[in-house]
Amino acid sequence: MVLNVSSIVPRIPVSESVTDAVRWITDKFSFLFNPIKEHFGNLMEFISETVLMNIPPFVLILIVAVIAFFITGKKFGLAAFSIVGLWFVYNQGYWDQMMNTITLVIVASLLSIIIGVPVGILMSKSKIAETIITPVLDFMQTMPAFVYLIPAVAFFGIGMVPGVIASLIFATPPTVRFTNLGIRQVSAELVEAADAFGSTGSQKLFKVELPMARPTIMAGINQTVMLSLSMVVIASMIGAPGLGREVLSALQRSQVGPGFVSGVGIVILAIVIDRMTQNLSREKKD
Amino acid sequence: MPIIEVKDLTKVFGRNTKQALKLLDDGRTKEEILKETGATVGVNRASFSVDEGEIFVIMGLSGSGKSTLVRLINRLIEPTQGNIYIEGEDLSKMDKNQLREVRREKLSMVFQKFGLFPHRTVLENAAFGLEIQKVDKEERERRATTALEMVGLGGYLEQKPGQLSGGMQQRVGLARALTNDPKVLLMDEAFSALDPLIRKEMQDELIQLQSKMKKTILFITHDLDEALRLGDRIALMRDGNIVQIGTPEEILVNPANDYVEKFVEDVDKSKVLTAHHIMKRPETIQIERHGPRVALERMREEGISSILVTDRNRNLQGYVTADDASKARNEDVRDLNEIIRTDIPKVDKDTPLQDIFSIIYDSQTPVAVVEDGELLGIIVRGAVIAALAGEGEVTNGA
Numbered sequence: 001m002v003l004n005v006s007s008i009v010p011r012i013p014v015s016e017s018v019t020d021a022v023r024w025i026t027d028k029f030s031f032l033f034n035p036i037k038e039h040f041g042n043l044m045e046f047i048s049e050t051v052l053m054n055i056p057p058f059v060l061i062l063i064v065a066v067i068a069f070f071i072t073g074k075k076f077g078l079a080a081f082s083i084v085g086l087w088f089v090y091n092q093g094y095w096d097q098m099m100n101t102i103t104l105v106i107v108a109s110l111l112s113i114i115i116g117v118p119v120g121i122l123m124s125k126s127k128i129a130e131t132i133i134t135p136v137l138d139f140m141q142t143m144p145a146f147v148y149l150i151p152a153v154a155f156f157g158i159g160m161v162p163g164v165i166a167s168l169i170f171a172t173p174p175t176v177r178f179t180n181l182g183i184r185q186v187s188a189e190l191v192e193a194a195d196a197f198g199s200t201g202s203q204k205l206f207k208v209e210l211p212m213a214r215p216t217i218m219a220g221i222n223q224t225v226m227l228s229l230s231m232v233v234i235a236s237m238i239g240a241p242g243l244g245r246e247v248l249s250a251l252q253r254s255q256v257g258p259g260f261v262s263g264v265g266i267v268i269l270a271i272v273i274d275r276m277t278q279n280l281s282r283e284k285k286d
Numbered sequence: 287m288p289i290i291e292v293k294d295l296t297k298v299f300g301r302n303t304k305q306a307l308k309l310l311d312d313g314r315t316k317e318e319i320l321k322e323t324g325a326t327v328g329v330n331r332a333s334f335s336v337d338e339g340e341i342f343v344i345m346g347l348s349g350s351g352k353s354t355l356v357r358l359i360n361r362l363i364e365p366t367q368g369n370i371y372i373e374g375e376d377l378s379k380m381d382k383n384q385l386r387e388v389r390r391e392k393l394s395m396v397f398q399k400f401g402l403f404p405h406r407t408v409l410e411n412a413a414f415g416l417e418i419q420k421v422d423k424e425e426r427e428r429r430a431t432t433a434l435e436m437v438g439l440g441g442y443l444e445q446k447p448g449q450l451s452g453g454m455q456q457r458v459g460l461a462r463a464l465t466n467d468p469k470v471l472l473m474d475e476a477f478s479a480l481d482p483l484i485r486k487e488m489q490d491e492l493i494q495l496q497s498k499m500k501k502t503i504l505f506i507t508h509d510l511d512e513a514l515r516l517g518d519r520i521a522l523m524r525d526g527n528i529v530q531i532g533t534p535e536e537i538l539v540n541p542a543n544d545y546v547e548k549f550v551e552d553v554d555k556s557k558v559l560t561a562h563h564i565m566k567r568p569e570t571i572q573i574e575r576h577g578p579r580v581a582l583e584r585m586r587e588e589g590i591s592s593i594l595v596t597d598r599n600r601n602l603q604g605y606v607t608a609d610d611a612s613k614a615r616n617e618d619v620r621d622l623n624e625i626i627r628t629d630i631p632k633v634d635k636d637t638p639l640q641d642i643f644s645i646i647y648d649s650q651t652p653v654a655v656v657e658d659g660e661l662l663g664i665i666v667r668g669a670v671i672a673a674l675a676g677e678g679e680v681t682n683g684a
């Protein structure tokens with residue numbers, strides 16, 4: 001019976017088609033991918049190696065501490081934590097790796113926000129867009145992140161750029177979803193008030209909807225930043241430098257100590273970034 | 287020309303609007319149409335017009351379509367059928383840009399839950415309408431400040447709405463609407479979220495503002511007392527239909543059908559009805575022409591024990607009693623001035639019934655209703671009781 005069915009419907013060659021499609025895209029769009037890879041790679045290298053690594057570590061730690069102090073409403077907690085935590089990473093000799101990780105996270109998050117917020121706005125304004133985009137977001141979030149790495153490598157080679165692309169796919173959905181949600185949650189009466197006084201669509205968006213949705217959007221952005229940070233270990237599998245690479249190599253050589261230290265480095269970075277972005281969304285509320 | 291004119295305005299929510307409209311024309315009810323087509327009738331062929339400077343109240347219970355109706359007028363909800371004329375221009379046929387201009391210049395709205403922007407200060411809220419018209423900052427803040435001062439919030443310009451009480455927030459809402467200097471204020475249950483004392487205060491203030499600024503106000507409410515207090519005219523709605531349009535008195539005194547009658551049954555009529563409504567045409571004699579004999583004769587004809595005396599211009603002079611008149615006749619006194627009594631209580635024609643109680647209770651004679659000295663009618667005790675008991679026909683034009 002089983003044999004019968006399988007002889008009637010032969011296996012559909014999905015994997016072959018995908019392979020062919022990716023190969024075809026790689027081939028046909030190399031004129032697009034190559035410059036992206038080159039310029040983007042250069043830009044990221046510039047940020048991490050020329051800018052961040054050239055700032056003396058103690059100056060950078062101080063800058064972060066000052067920003068933390070003001071962003072948390074002139075409280076010392078996060079500032080103190082930043083100083084101790086970042087100094088610890090420096091002390092363990094992972095400073096340069098951390099700079100690479102920060103670059104990856106910042107670039108990936110910025111791109112996610114630049115893409116995610118407008119897509120979220122589009123979703124909130126159009127039922128059709130929402131119907132189409134929602135399953136795409138579901139797909140992006142549930143597909144195991146490793147799977148993105150394969151075409152990313154095919155398109156962009158190895159290094160930071162495919163790492164950014166992979167974390168972009170993985171980390172953008174929360175910003176899109178929260179932007180959509182935030183705008184849809186703006187009370188009907190406020191939207192009516194904006195309309196009743198004769199707002200244009202963009203006036204309504206920028207003067208009423210986005211400011212009202214801001215805390216929700218910021219919560220989405222916070223999620224996006226955290227997700228792209230969680231991608232750094234995975235991205236290191238395709239050669240993205242940074243703390244993730246240290247974790248990976250420790251794993252491969254079964255070195256518990258270095259694995260733990262670089263893992264702690266990621267955790268410290270995560271806490272600092274998370275608290276900062278969270279406070280950013282709370283800051284102007286009152 | 288009326289400032290707002292609404293003709294056959296209809297809103298059907300749902301898909302089968304065409305079929306629903308046809309059924310409406312066949313005179314089917316809201317329930318039948320819902321069952322048959324799945325479409326909900328929000329407003330059914332509403333027609334009315336509002337004159338400049340008038341407070342026109344649309345009143346009905348929740349689900350009666352009153353909030354839909356007010357949103358049809360500035361097209362926050364698109365009409366299914368019918369026309370809306372604002373100063374003669376048909377709003378229902380305008381494109382987006384024209385509509386936006388009308389909303390900016392002629393119609394302002396005040397919302398039930400205030401609809402203030404919590405991230406903006408009171409001043410920025412009040413200036414919102416001008417801001418989106420790209421009026422420069424100095425000018426719009428000046429005008430917004432004027433409007434805020436008018437509603438008594440001059441000292442709160444830099445506060446956020448969340449820091450103010452409900453009543454003050456709605457003053458901001460009102461100021462925001464006034465800053466645009468619109469022709470028409472659309473007020474959707476504007477005072478319903480306020481507690482009763484504040485609500486009354488706001489009603490009084492609205493009436494005052496209205497008499498100063500002469501705005502046309504379309505006021506939506508579910509509260510009959512509020513409707514009676516504010517409205518020059520009231521439209522009563524039920525199930526999407528306008529059941530009756532009239533002045534508060536017309537609606538109270540001559541309810542168009544059982545529904546309206548039920549509705550107005552619980553109203554404290556003593557606050558709404560005035561002397562004008564319950565007075566009777568008075569029996570009078572003229573002081574220049576008539577003497578005690580005529581007075582006595584007239585009293586006998588009408589079966590009354592006293593009669594009012596006026597001069598040639600119907601200015602009230604006083605009254606004479608039957609006893610005095612017959613004594614005068616016996617003593618052959620000819621002049622009414624000898625026996626006239628002047629201790630008759632007088633009330634203005636707009637005196638509410640509740641103020642007449644104590645006057646008529648203390649008085650031996652009927653109460654005279656006057657306007658600038660001229661006698662309009664009298665009120666007898668029976669009329670007061672009849673009016674309170676809600677017997678329809680109490681008016682007897684003067």
